[in-house]
Each structure stands twice: as C-alpha cells, then as structure tokens.
Amino acid sequence: MSSVNSLRAHLLEELSDLLSAEQQLTDALPKMAKAATTQTLRKALGKHLKETREHATRLQDAMKLLGEVPGRKTCEAMAGLLEEGDAMMNSTPEGALRDAVMITAAQKVEHYEIASYGTVRTYALVLGERKVAKLLAKTLDEEKAADKKLTGIAEKSVNKAAAREWHEQRAEDGMLAKSAAWVGGKVGAAVRDVPQLVGRAAATLGVGDSDGRARGGAKKTRAARAARSADAAASETPGEREQPSKKKPAARKTTRAAKR
C-alpha cells in the first residue's frame, strides 16, 4: 500500500480500490446471473452487470478529472466477499434457497460499495471536486437502487419460496423417519421371534425341546467324540497291543548269565 499523507491521496487510493472492486465484480456477476433460479433475480444481476461496467468507466473518468491515473491495486475486501459468496453459492443446490444465498452475497457486496462510494463522494465534495463528486454520487444512487431491488426480490418471492422449500423438506424428512421406524419395528419383532421359531423347529425334528433349546449341539459333540474313538481303534494294528511279548528275550539272557 502506498503512503497516504493527505485526504486527496486517500481519495485517490480509495478510487483505485473501487476500480479493482468493480472489475472483480464484472468478472463475477455473469456466473451469479447464470446460477440464479428465478428469472427476476437473473435479470436484476444482468442489469447490474451493465451498471458495474459503467461504474468502472466513471471511476476512470473521475481519475482523469483529478489529473491522475488509477494505481495498480487489488481490493482485498471485494475479493473476500466474492470468494465467500462463490463458496456459499457452489455449496447450495439449485432452487429458491440458492437464490436467497446469492442475494445475501450480492447485498453484502452492494453495502460495501455503498459505504465506499458514500465516503469518496464526500471527500470529493469537501476537496472542492464537484464534477468528481457528481460522478460518484450517480454511481452511489445506482448501488443503492441495486440493493433495494435485491431486497424487493427477496421479500416478494425468494425468501418465502426458500422457507416453503424448508417446510416441504422437513415434512419429507419426517415421513422418511416414520417409514424407517416402521420398518425397524417390523424387523426387530421378526428377529425377536427367531429363537422361538428355531426351538419349535428343533422340537419337531426331535433335536430340541419345546422351550426353544435345541440339543443338537450336545448330540453333535458326543457323536464327534465317538467317531474319533472309533477311528483311533481302527488305526491300531494287532501287534501294537502285544507289548509284554517283547520283554521275553531279556529274561532269557538273565537266566544264562546266572548259570555262568
């Protein structure tokens, strides 16, 4: 930022800042107009795009009247407002709600411009720059009119439509919640009946009792144990069971040693 050592220097600084703001808005408005759902809002944004181009031209004219050239400056405030508005717009589905969100963003922009043009017009007046003040006053009036137009669109249609969307969505969510609760209740009841049904089936097949306790598990365990024993017995050879006969030669050796 260049140094500001006089009200005139401050006026020039602010005019350069506004020129950057108008140029950024010129780039942003077509996208906003395209994203608008209602025809009224799209038209209003389209009209303000034309005015915004004129505002930039007027600022350059004001600079000429002052015998200056606009400084190379980026209006960070406008960049922030537009970035925030763009993020809000992109995260909102098409419909009245998105129009409401866009009007919020556009009115923040308008109020920033109204504050800025109001101050530069006053500085130009007190500095005796009447022609410059007149140019800036014209833009100020158009910014105020644009803001008023947006308020009118919001109050006449968009806000009510967005509220209606919310009521409809809430009613739909309520119906979905009721349906989910009904399905959940039915599934829960079916799951609770499962042990009883299994018990009855087991009793019918003779593998359980009528209280729902199936005995198949215990029976299976006993059967498996019996099968393992049978397998083990079948794998044994007859010789493996005749262990005592292997000790006889050792006893004969002892007898021969004793004779000697």
Ligand SMILES: [Fe+2]
């Ligand atoms: Fe403007």
